[in-house]
Amino acid sequence: MSFDFNTFKQVVTKGQIWKSMFRHGYTTDDRDRALAVLTNVFFHLHPVKVRKSGARFGFTWCAGGLSFFVFLTLVVSGILLMFYYRPTVEYAYNDIVALREHIPFGIMRELHRWGAHAMVITVWIHMLRVFMTGSYKPPREFNWVIGVTLLVLTMLLSFTGYLLPWDQLAIWAITVGSNMARATPFFGHEGPGAFLLAIGDIELVHSGDDARFALLGGRFVGAAALLRFYILHCVAIPAVVVILMAVHFWRIRKDGGISGPL
Amino acid sequence: MASLIKQFVNSICSPVTIFTFGTGFLILFLSFPKQFTSKWVSGPLAILGIGFFLFGLTDPHFRKIVTTPDNVPIVALLFLMAYFTWYAVRKAVRNDERLAQGKAPIEKEESEQKVLVFPYLIFIEFVVALFYAIMLVIWSLALKAPLEDPANPTISPNPSKAPWYFLGLQELLVYFDPWIAGVLVPTLIIVGLCALPYLDRSTKGSGYYSFRQRRVWVTGFLFCFWMLWITLICFGTFLRGPNWNFFGPFEAWNVHKVVPLVNVNLSDYIFIKWLGIGLPKQWFIREAPGFLLLGVFFFVPPLIAAKTFCRKALQEMGAVRYVVAAFLLLMMIAVPAKMYLRWAFNLKYLIAIPEFFFNV
Numbered sequence: 001m002s003f004d005f006n007t008f009k010q011v012v013t014k015g016q017i018w019k020s021m022f023r024h025g026y027t028t029d030d031r032d033r034a035l036a037v038l039t040n041v042f043f044h045l046h047p048v049k050v051r052k053s054g055a056r057f058g059f060t061w062c063a064g065g066l067s068f069f070v071f072l073t074l075v076v077s078g079i080l081l082m083f084y085y086r087p088t089v090e091y092a093y094n095d096i097v098a099l100r101e102h103i104p105f106g107i108m109r110e111l112h113r114w115g116a117h118a119m120v121i122t123v124w125i126h127m128l129r130v131f132m133t134g135s136y137k138p139p140r141e142f143n144w145v146i147g148v149t150l151l152v153l154t155m156l157l158s159f160t161g162y163l164l165p166w167d168q169l170a171i172w173a174i175t176v177g178s179n180m181a182r183a184t185p186f187f188g189h190e191g192p193g194a195f196l197l198a199i200g201d202i203e204l205v206h207s208g209d210d211a212r213f214a215l216l217g218g219r220f221v222g223a224a225a226l227l228r229f230y231i232l233h234c235v236a237i238p239a240v241v242v243i244l245m246a247v248h249f250w251r252i253r254k255d256g257g258i259s260g261p262l
Numbered sequence: 263m264a265s266l267i268k269q270f271v272n273s274i275c276s277p278v279t280i281f282t283f284g285t286g287f288l289i290l291f292l293s294f295p296k297q298f299t300s301k302w303v304s305g306p307l308a309i310l311g312i313g314f315f316l317f318g319l320t321d322p323h324f325r326k327i328v329t330t331p332d333n334v335p336i337v338a339l340l341f342l343m344a345y346f347t348w349y350a351v352r353k354a355v356r357n358d359e360r361l362a363q364g365k366a367p368i369e370k371e372e373s374e375q376k377v378l379v380f381p382y383l384i385f386i387e388f389v390v391a392l393f394y395a396i397m398l399v400i401w402s403l404a405l406k407a408p409l410e411d412p413a414n415p416t417i418s419p420n421p422s423k424a425p426w427y428f429l430g431l432q433e434l435l436v437y438f439d440p441w442i443a444g445v446l447v448p449t450l451i452i453v454g455l456c457a458l459p460y461l462d463r464s465t466k467g468s469g470y471y472s473f474r475q476r477r478v479w480v481t482g483f484l485f486c487f488w489m490l491w492i493t494l495i496c497f498g499t500f501l502r503g504p505n506w507n508f509f510g511p512f513e514a515w516n517v518h519k520v521v522p523l524v525n526v527n528l529s530d531y532i533f534i535k536w537l538g539i540g541l542p543k544q545w546f547i548r549e550a551p552g553f554l555l556l557g558v559f560f561f562v563p564p565l566i567a568a569k570t571f572c573r574k575a576l577q578e579m580g581a582v583r584y585v586v587a588a589f590l591l592l593m594m595i596a597v598p599a600k601m602y603l604r605w606a607f608n609l610k611y612l613i614a615i616p617e618f619f620f621n622v
Contacts, residue, residue: 036380046379053372055383058353061346062390069391073398093412100409110402117335118398120427124339125346131483132350134476137468141459148455155427162425169332171413172422176432180444183619191441192620220415259469260373261366 045249047257054258059133063126067154068245070119077112078234085164087230089223092166116158123154135259143251146244153241160233163226171221174229178221181212188212268321272510277436277497278605281598284493285485291351292481295473296359299352311344321512327500331408336426336499343492347484353471354480367470420504420517429498430491436506437601439621447597451486454590458483461579461587486594525610528552545615552613556622559596564588 012018024035037043053059084103085095099109127147130136136144163174186193187210194205207219217224252258291298298304315337318324328337357367377383424432434443458479466475473480501508503515529548533541542548568576568584576584603609613622 030378033378033380037378037384043380043384046383048379049376050379050383051373052375052377053369055377055379055386056372057386057390059369062386065387066390066394069387069394073395089413096409100406107399107402110405110407111398113407114335114401114405115398117332117426118394121335121339121342125342128343128346128350128487132354132480133469133471134467135469136459136462137465138459138463144459145456148452151455152452158427159425165409166413167408168410168413168417168419169408171415172419173424175418176422177424177428180431180440183440184445185441188441188445190619191445192618195618221413222415261370261470262465262468 047253050257051260053260060258061125061129063122063129067119067122067126070115070122071241071245074112074115074119075238077108077115080108081112082234087164087226089166089226092164092226096165096167112161116161119154120158123151127151133259140251140255140259143248143255146248146251150241150244150248153237153244157233157237157241160229160237163221163229164233166226174225175221178212178215178225181215182207182210184211264317264320267317268512272513275501275508275510277508277601280497281489281493281601285489285598288485288488292473292477292484295351296355299348299355304348311341318511323514324511327511331405332426333499334405336495340492340496343488347488350471351473354473357470357472358474361472361474367472369470373469421502421506423498423502426495426499429502430494433494433498433502434597437597437604439619441619442622450590450593454594457586457590461583461590463579482591482594490594490597525604525608527611527614528555528609529614531607531609545617549613549615552611552622555612560589560592563592 023039024032026032034048037046037048081099084099086092096109099106130144130147159174159177163170182188183191185191186197187205188194189203189205189207189210189212191210194210195203197204207213213219215225215228216222217228298307315328318328327333353368357369360367423429431443431448434447437443438447462476462479464476466472497508500511503509504517504519505521507519507521509515509519528551529541532551533539533548564572564585567588572584579587600609600612603612611621613620615621
């Protein structure tokens with residue numbers, strides 16, 4: 001008996017399992033194409049139809065969509081890294097070395113690090129595009145604000161991840177970065193105004209309870225900072241980012257889709 | 263010949279020359295956008311830029327800096343941003359010409375047609391995602407993620423640098439105290455970006471590339487983005503070496519480079535140099551000139567503008583929006599202004615009250 005591909009295809013695509021997954025055919029009529037979007041939760045981020053100008057690469061540069069895709073690749077590579085990495089001073093550095101030395105075809109860390117840099121860049125490019133097309137203008141003001149928040153969170157994600165390899169590059173970059181918090185007005189012990197917050201001779205803001213201490217969980221970048229940054233990097237900030245991204249994408253639809261001339 | 267060029271480049275490179283040249287170029291670019299985005303100008307400029315980069319790669323020091331794994335994305339960023347800025351302005355110029363002829367922007371016609379997302383948009387997204395994925399894998403195979411010695415809190419590297427996207431702020435530490443460079447400026451950047459759509463409410467230029475209708479806003483944004491963000495990041499990444507000293511692109515990072523520090527406070531200038539009476543004891547008298555100067559800077563221009571050339575803007579925006587916009591604009595000017603005061607007069611602080619950690 002010879003194998004007939006068309007018969008095989010018929011059997012598969014007409015069967016109960018296939019039909020339970022895909023509610024549409026694969027013909028090229030408008031109804032099927034609309035259903036392809038409507039019946040797929042991922043494609044359903046999009047409307048069925050968009051302005052022709054909005055579907056132009058030359059208009060959007062696809063920078064926002066690409067930022068989202070880069071984020072997804074970072075989630076995948078990040079989860080894989082979490083299998084190997086323990087956020088303690090004893091193990092962190094050795095785990096990174098092990099990733100490099102012992103894992104076959106070990107580019108997972110590279111994918112994650114270069115992906116992180118790429119995401120910062122794609123988010124900036126996206127902002128440039130949105131600005132240059134005047135897409136922040138009414139009715140999209142608030143979505144621009146959410147976008148700015150996401151931009152800041154993207155950099156904070158990258159910043160918190162920078163500490164995790166626990167090498168010289170990491171702790172000193174975070175030391176330099178977090179030293180700024182010391183100078184926060186009122187809330188940093190070397191910031192202007194902090195001296196005003198005192199009861200008699202007792203300083204309320206000192207190196208043991210100021211903004212930098214809250215960030216690092218200590219007076220210097222140590223074990224507590226590593227754990228804090230790990231949890232911020234892997235759980236806290238991504239959770240906020242995912243929620244804000246959902247709002248960001250939802251608002252694009254609600255504010256009238258990808259912007260176009262009025 | 264090559265070494266002569268390198269020496270020449272090193273000798274003219276300094277924060278003030280690069281910043282001034284960059285700002286001048288940006289102004290020129292936005293003053294003649296049509297000419298600068300034509301292939302006869304942008305082509306040679308692109309060749310010049312890429313040519314300089316390729317020429318630089320023949321120099322061991324330059325090569326070492328730009329091929330440091332964490333610096334590679336910034337090189338990519340520089341070329342990508344230049345390309346996309348050029349591209350956006352070129353599209354804006356075309357739309358401006360159409361608008362000047364009374365026609366609608368290019369996007370208008372197509373915005374009235376609709377296309378099915380599947381396959382037309384999904385296809386673009388798929389190709390872009392695929393292209394990115396391939397590029398990322400090649401990038402990851404070619405370049406190892408950096409890993410230095412294990413963390414050691416007792417040995418600090420020289421220079422110690424923040425992650426690259428914060429190096430613009432670290433560069434500002436040369437000119438400002440940490441509470442300004444590390445807290446106030448980033449806060450104002452975020453607040454200013456968030457405030458943007460509530461200040462610029464003109465419906466002109468919404469949803470299509472344009473420049474002439476939004477000249478002020480586009481110029482301001484591109485100045486902040488290019489000069490106060492990307493240029494400063496490039497300073498911090500490529501040109502700041504040991505002890506945060508400035509080095510030319512072909513200059514080896516010498517740990518022992520000595521740079522005289524002769525920065526002087528405004529109060530020193532006034533009370534010691536000009537009046538010759540020595541510094542007053544009370545800080546509020548000592549720093550009165552600085553407070554006066556800042557007060558004049560922040561209050562007089564908006565008031566004069568409100569009565570003269572910004573009268574219409576004030577009416578359209580209302581008092582609150584006008585004040586916020588004026589404050590943000592003046593801060594945007596104040597940052598480079600202080601940098602120029604440092605370069606020109608070695609001015610350290612306008613207001614220096616170390617008693618309260620309050621130095622401006």
